[in-house]
Amino acid sequence: MKLISFHVNKQKNKKPPENPEQRQVMDTWQQPMPPYPLEQDPYPIPPDSPRQEIYPIPARPARRQKRKNRLMLVLGLFLLLVFAVIILIQYIIAGLQPSEDAHLTYIDGIPVHEDFVAEGAMARPGEKRKIMYVVIHETDNESMGADAKAHNNFIHTNGVNNELSWHYTVDDHEIWHHIPDDETAFHAGDHMDDKGGNKNGIGVEMCVNADGNYEATLRNAQKLAAALLHEYGLSIRDLKKHQDFSGKNCPSKLLNANRWDEFTSGVQDELEQIKQEEKNAEKN
Numbered sequence: 001m002k003l004i005s006f007h008v009n010k011q012k013n014k015k016p017p018e019n020p021e022q023r024q025v026m027d028t029w030q031q032p033m034p035p036y037p038l039e040q041d042p043y044p045i046p047p048d049s050p051r052q053e054i055y056p057i058p059a060r061p062a063r064r065q066k067r068k069n070r071l072m073l074v075l076g077l078f079l080l081l082v083f084a085v086i087i088l089i090q091y092i093i094a095g096l097q098p099s100e101d102a103h104l105t106y107i108d109g110i111p112v113h114e115d116f117v118a119e120g121a122m123a124r125p126g127e128k129r130k131i132m133y134v135v136i137h138e139t140d141n142e143s144m145g146a147d148a149k150a151h152n153n154f155i156h157t158n159g160v161n162n163e164l165s166w167h168y169t170v171d172d173h174e175i176w177h178h179i180p181d182d183e184t185a186f187h188a189g190d191h192m193d194d195k196g197g198n199k200n201g202i203g204v205e206m207c208v209n210a211d212g213n214y215e216a217t218l219r220n221a222q223k224l225a226a227a228l229l230h231e232y233g234l235s236i237r238d239l240k241k242h243q244d245f246s247g248k249n250c251p252s253k254l255l256n257a258n259r260w261d262e263f264t265s266g267v268q269d270e271l272e273q274i275k276q277e278e279k280n281a282e283k284n
Helices: 002-012 020-030 050-054 060-096 148-158 214-231 252-256 260-283
Strands: 110-114 133-138 168-170 175-177 201-206 239-241
Touching: 110 214, 133 214, 133 252, 148 168, 148 175, 168 214, 201 214, 214 260, 239 260, 252 260
Parallel strands: 110 175, 133 201, 133 239, 168 201
Antiparallel strands: 168 175
């Protein structure tokens, strides 16, 4: 401890050198180094130095611009992702919403008579739904006069206290509309199963009355089916027969004659014609 104290005292009591040059050197050492400006490189490389070519120092404004560009790119990608998610959500919501009745009045010159079963009748449960199919049936009623109008009277009379209904009846000269397209009906024999005929299908009954023209009825049914498929954004794959849902041999006359593929082909032709006419109208 005495040595340290002596050394310190010795340093404190040390006299400055008498030589002016030596004194100047010591004064310079004792001065603090001046701080460098933040924008200034403390060890600059001369412009003509070979190190400048080998290890060029990028300008700071360029680095800032790169960071800004990256930020703008990330922001753009984020906004694009948000926009895509919004479109997807809207598409999903639109798919879940029930369809609305098209209220068809004429189909290629064929009159469509709208005469809905009264609300509250057992034949009309009134449940809204999404339309996914057009389901083809036959009335199996070969009686004289059992045309579309007669079946309209039948459904109004018997549908009050019975779960018995379909949407359209077609004969050789007209069409009758009994239940709104956007409501369920009892025609496919599959109760109210999700994605079933009753729940999601439009039931179309074709008349087979002895005094009617069955071939004309088939043509009218093809036109109606094509119009409904087009109206609700469906394809030919969504054209079904009663048999597809319950196994019943219906439409029996058509199936017994092995003409279902022929009928389907006719509906496809009518559907393509509707689309072509729509394109021609847009051009004009």
